[in-house]
Amino acid sequence: MTATMRMLTYGVAADSVDDYVRIGESTTIESLKYFVKAVVAMFSERYLRSPNNDDISRLLAMGSNHGFPGMLGSIDCVHWNTERSHNDINVLDRSSVFSLLTQGRASPVSYSINRNDYTMGYYLADELAMKDVERAFGVLQARFVIVQGLARFWKTEIMEDMMMTCIIMHNMIVEDERDANGIDFNYDTISESLPLVSHERTPKLFEFIQNHRRIRDRGTHSKLKQDLVEHLWTLHGDSL
Structure with missing residues (x-):
């Protein structure tokens, strides 16, 4: 968990936390994949809803x-x-x-x-909306530096889970700060028979x-x- 959060929030390479958390690069990468997949599966319905x-x-x-x-x-x-x-x-x-x-x-x-x-x-x-969107995305990038630079994985499924995880955790922070301060922020069973076609x-x-x-x-x-x-x-x- 520590290695995964350091990669998401600071954008550090997987092998940069070897000495700190005493786990290898491959283990850190696999931990990140499992973490983002679990966050999306558990919290998407609440924090990515329409x-x-x-x-x-x-x-x-x-x-x-x-x-x-x-x-x-x-x-x-x-x-x-x-x-x-x-x-x-x-x-x-x-x-x-x-x-x-x-x-x-x-x-x-x-x-x-x-x-x-x-x-x-x-x-x-x-042009009118670009500054608003870039400002909002800038807040996300400031909190999760991993989405600032080039994507580090080739599989689009992993990249999507990483981006969605950052957005979910950002929305969690906004919700927590809104509840704590009372402020509303401006930013922001399948049948075996097939039916006739x-x-x-x-x-x-x-x-x-x-x-x-x-x-x-x-x-x-x-x-x-x-x-x-x-x-x-x-x-x-x-x-x-």
């Missing part, structure tokens, strides 16, 4: 206080350097951020901007396709951006 209704209400209130009604947060892609890194678009396509929304299970969101009504929350992206469009599939189209609708996207510009100008135009 936002619930209370979380969404809090996020919407925070966004509204900053002049962005309906905003759920900022989104950007931060790369952990490997020779096989994906670009931002591929990373977002593989992300589960919008999975509940496409499945029709996301918490309802309704708000009005510039006298136009919307029923889907949004995330700020690109139908090739007809099911209502759930049709709903999924419709939700996916709503998320990617360019007209709504452009309208929302224009409404936000006018809304922010109404709030802060006189001060410019």
Whole structure:
């Protein structure tokens, strides 16, 4: 445990703790693999869950206080350097951020901007959100130095478990500090018989396709951006 935590928090090499904890390099590496796998298996459901209704209400209130009604947060892609890194678009396509929304299970969101009504929350992206995401990821890197440099393992499963473990422990720290100080931080049985397969469009599939189209609708996207510009100008135009 000591060797594993030193590798995660200080980013030291596995053989750098040989004399300190009296175990070999290979044992340290195997201990790290077992540790991160166990943390993800035991704590993912609690500390990597999707936002619930209370979380969404809090996020919407925070966004509204900053002049962005309906905003759920900022989104950007931060790369952990490997020779096989994906670009931002591929990373977002593989992300589960919008999975509940496409499945029709996301918490309802309704708000009005510039006298136009919307029923889907949004995330700020690109340059405006980059500083927020980089700042949040910087906090994670400061606590767990192992995610600062190049990835040290070739198997993506191990790399994913390591990153998820760091995020889980970061969320544990935030939860503990929030409870201790009373402060809400801004950062942040299978049947043996197989069912018959139908090739007809099911209502759930049709709903999924419709939700996916709503998320990617360019007209709504452009309208929302224009409404936000006018809304922010109404709030802060006189001060410019």
